[in-house]
Amino acid sequence: MSLSVARFAVTRTTVGLTGGVQLPVEFHVFPADSAKAAATLAVVPAILRYFDQQIGPYPFPDEKYAIAEFGRPSFREGQTITHLGPPLITGGAGAEQVVAHEIAHQWFGNALTVASWSDIWLNESLSEYMAWRWIRSARGDAAFRALVDSARVAPVAAPIVPASPADFNSLFGNATFQRGPAVLVKLEALIGSAAFESALRRYVHAHRHGVVRTADFQRACEEASGRPLDGFFADWVRGTRPL
Numbered sequence: 260m261s262l263s264v265a266r267f268a269v270t271r272t273t274v275g276l277t278g279g280v281q282l283p284v285e286f287h288v289f290p291a292d293s294a295k296a297a298a299t300l301a302v303v304p305a306i307l308r309y310f311d312q313q314i315g316p317y318p319f320p321d322e323k324y325a326i327a328e329f330g331r332p333s334f335r336e337g338q339t340i341t342h343l344g345p346p347l348i349t350g351g352a353g354a355e356q357v358v359a360h361e362i363a364h365q366w367f368g369n370a371l372t373v374a375s376w377s378d379i380w381l382n383e384s385l386s387e388y389m390a391w392r393w394i395r396s397a398r399g400d401a402a403f404r405a406l407v408d409s410a411r412v413a414p415v416a417a418p419i420v421p422a423s424p425a426d427f428n429s430l431f432g433n434a435t436f437q438r439g440p441a442v443l444v445k446l447e448a449l450i451g452s453a454a455f456e457s458a459l460r461r462y463v464h465a466h467r468h469g470v471v472r473t474a475d476f477q478r479a480c481e482e483a484s485g486r487p488l489d490g491f492f493a494d495w496v497r498g499t500r501p502l
């Protein structure tokens with residue numbers, strides 16, 4: 260849990276989502292950053308609508324989605340609220356990928372919770388993959404390809420899903436944030452975008468407000484595509500086969 264206490268300048272709006280949901284969206288920022296926050300966070304409603312359509316209904320329709328500024332040079336998501344530090348609230352669009360990643364955690368991490376630290380890629384790699392999808396939707400294919408290409412060559416020391424999560428810090432490195440989303444792009448290319456998008460929705464819907472393991476995600480991909488994927492997951496998810 261986290262608690263932020265400050266004199267915030269508060270902006271409130273609502274975003275229309277699927278099923279007639281009118282979701283309250285709130286920004287709580289330091290008053291001196293109000294103008295910059297309005298520019299940096301203007302994209303939030305569009306990202307919420309995009310994920311709501313792509314992944315399935317926003318998981319907390321009776322609650323809200325909020326962003327709160329906090330006094331750290333970092334960012335953290337929490338259930339229905341994301342904390343962003345002052346370096347992210349620049350007045351420009353430079354934080355868009357981070358903002359999208361943290362919003363995606365409302366589905367991957369909050370609606371669905373991993374059963375084990377070894378499965379943390381189900382939170383992080385899927386959220387980063389969705390951030391890349393948003394970049395592709397908003398900025399085009401070249402920006403998306405640049406993200407994929409840089410991730411493909413990032414050095415990784417361990418599999419995305421380690422046999423044992425002995426080294427906690429290794430769980431939050433390149434394997435999770437670079438290789439993981441790149442492997443998801445590869446999987447999408449293998450089974451086709453329609454099957455992959457169906458798999459995402461199937462996986463989220465089946466395990467909404469539940470606990471998940473990597474086998475649950477693999478099964479959703481196999482059911483949506485009609486293909487056995489043991490080899491793919493052994494080579495690229497539990498193994499370190501080069502991309």
Ligand SMILES: [Zn+2]
Binds near residue numbers: 361383386
């Ligand atoms: Zn994350």
